[in-house]
Every structure is written in C-alpha cells, then in structure tokens.
Amino acid sequence: MQNAFLPVEAASALVASGAVLFISGPETLLRQLPQGNWIGATTAYFIVEGGGVSREDRLFCTRFDEAVAARSAILLGDRLAELVERRYDHGFSCVVVPAFSAALQRYAVEGPDLSGLYNQPVFGWVAGVHLGKVGSETPKVFDGKTGIVSEDGVAALWIELPDTIEPHLDIVNLFDAGDHEAISFPEAGFDVTDCCIDGVHANLARYVVANGLDTRLPLVADYAGAMINVSFQAVDAENGRVRFYAPVVPGVTYRLARPVADYAGAYAAAAGDGRAETMLSCNCILNYLYADLEGHPTGGFVGPVTFGEFAYILLNQTLSCFSLREAPRST
Incomplete structure (x- = not known):
C-alpha cells in the first residue's frame, strides 16, 4: 500500500x-x-x-x-x-x-x-x-x-x-465529552427541533443561541465504547431548527465537546x-x-x-x- x-x-x-x-x-x-x-x-x-x-x-x-x-x-x-x-x-x-x-x-x-x-x-x-x-x-x-x-x-x-x-x-477522535448538560433526542435525523436537556424538554437551536455554545465543537456520544462526533452544520434559532452533518440517534446521550488546545x-x-x-x-x-x-x-x-x-x-x-x-x- x-x-x-x-x-x-x-x-x-x-x-x-x-x-x-x-x-x-x-x-x-x-x-x-x-x-x-x-x-x-x-x-x-x-x-x-x-x-x-x-x-x-x-x-x-x-x-x-x-x-x-x-x-x-x-x-x-x-x-x-x-x-x-x-x-x-x-x-x-x-x-x-x-x-x-x-x-x-x-x-x-x-x-x-x-x-x-x-x-x-x-x-x-x-x-x-x-x-x-x-x-x-x-x-x-x-x-x-x-x-x-x-x-x-x-x-x-x-x-x-x-x-x-x-x-x-x-x-x-481528538474530542471527548465536556461538562455541558446531557442532550438526548426523541428521533433520529440530520434536522432537529426538539430535544431533552438534562431530562427537560427544550428546543435545541434556541438553547444553543441562548447559552452561546461554540458550534465549532461537535456533540460527542459514547457509541458502544467509541466516542463519536455529530457536527453542527447550521443553527436557525428563529425557526427553531438545527442541521447536523450526521444524524443523531435516539437513546444516546450527547454532550458538547471539550476544546482541543493543540491539534x-x-x-x-x-x-x-x-x-x-x-x-x-x-x-x-x-x-x-x-x-x-x-x-x-x-x-x-x-x-x-x-x-x-x-x-x-x-x-x-x-x-x-x-x-x-x-x-x-x-x-
């Protein structure tokens, strides 16, 4: 090779x-x-x-x-x-x-x-x-x-x-899950509106904007022992929608990644x-x-x-x- x-x-x-x-x-x-x-x-x-x-x-x-x-x-x-x-x-x-x-x-x-x-x-x-x-x-x-x-x-x-x-x-994967709230989703997909944040129903787009989350960082979840990223493509707070580059999966807990200091x-x-x-x-x-x-x-x-x-x-x-x-x- x-x-x-x-x-x-x-x-x-x-x-x-x-x-x-x-x-x-x-x-x-x-x-x-x-x-x-x-x-x-x-x-x-x-x-x-x-x-x-x-x-x-x-x-x-x-x-x-x-x-x-x-x-x-x-x-x-x-x-x-x-x-x-x-x-x-x-x-x-x-x-x-x-x-x-x-x-x-x-x-x-x-x-x-x-x-x-x-x-x-x-x-x-x-x-x-x-x-x-x-x-x-x-x-x-x-x-x-x-x-x-x-x-x-x-x-x-x-x-x-x-x-x-x-x-x-x-x-x-240089990212691991940070200390932000736990996020889960009721349905699989690339486009998201509703989610649960620490068990409380919320709109993800408005939560991202209200809390000033750095969307250059992905969401990270443990998939059967492997840390897998889901990256933000677009956040539309006005219409309450988030678009990801990969689909989120229900039943999985995500957290915003920690920043990487030295790539x-x-x-x-x-x-x-x-x-x-x-x-x-x-x-x-x-x-x-x-x-x-x-x-x-x-x-x-x-x-x-x-x-x-x-x-x-x-x-x-x-x-x-x-x-x-x-x-x-x-x-």
Missing part, C-alpha cells in the same frame, strides 16, 4: 499500469484519468507530509499492491445492501459518497443496520468541493472501471487480500511510534478549518480532506485511517 500526490499525467500512467487505486482530487483532473481499477471522489484539500494544502493540480492516489482481485460499482437508489453482499471473503471495502446527496443520507441512516457491516473494514470519505464553490459545483464520485460519474451514488471498491495480509481500520500535538501523540505515513487517512474539512491545518502537519497522517469520513458508519470531525499489515503467524 503506497500513497502519492501526483500530477494527472503520473496518475494516468499509474491507472494504465493496472494498479488498484483509491483517488481523490479536483473533478477536472479525475475526468482526465483513463478507465481502470479505481474509484475516486472530488476534493480540493489534502493533508500531505508538510501539512494541509489546497491544490487544483494534483491527485492523491493510494495504490493497493497487495490486492489479489478487485471490483467496483456505483450503487444507486435502494442498492446499498450490495456494499456488504458483493465483498470478498477476505478483504475490505472502500466507499465514497457525494456530500449533500440523498445517497449520503441513506448511508448515514441505513448503513449502520446493514447485516454484517462490521465483519469487514469499510473505509472511505464524503466527496466535497472547494469551499468557495459550494453551491456552484456539486461533489461527485467516479467508478474508473466503467467511467460512470455520479452526484448521488455510493462508489464502492471491493478488494480481496491474500491470507497473509490483514486490513486495519482506526479512527482518531498538531494531539495528532502527533495519536501517531505514537507508528508510521502514520504508511496509512491512508481522511481528515474532516471542519478540522482543517477550525484547527487551521493548512501548512501544519498532523503527525504523519496523510490523505484527502473530506466533508465526512467513513469507518463503517458516517463520522464527523474525525480522522479515519486505514492500513494493511502482515497477518500474525500461527504457532
């Missing part, structure tokens, strides 16, 4: 070589790539060795030399179950989904309940565009095998691995003694903005900056990272 930040000519040569690839970058460059064993998605932001950058002339390419076989497709409409049904017995799945699409909402709501989803790593990101072009350009995903481009589908790449290689999927130091600590540069990592655009990651390294974690991340389920303000390792030898 190798990462490279390449001009389109070099990326095209890599595709032509028959390599199995996961590619991110500007739409104009992705459209120039030849057909081959790859899927891709649009973004204008990346984390490279020197830190965060916004580039319109490069593609971030991850090459899976360990692949025994690969197949790809764009899943439309009610075909989400194929994400699990079409995978290999030993391997992993890569996915990309356009931001602001119905496909993303379907995945966010229905994905966690797919039968067998957690039996094998599912890794990927939400496609985006340059922030200055939101509203004028649409995020897109690509199936390199067929040449199909979609604004509303799940692009999936299923990869088979030899028995000697194991896939590893992790998340780095770069926290990423370096998360990397530890490991070689983070040998992983493919997806970091959220909200971290890129709020932590001022442009030009600042993130402990060696490299990859696209995205409008959301997948580590089985949809995540926000999180870094998800994927690697391939030799399987332990049996004794």
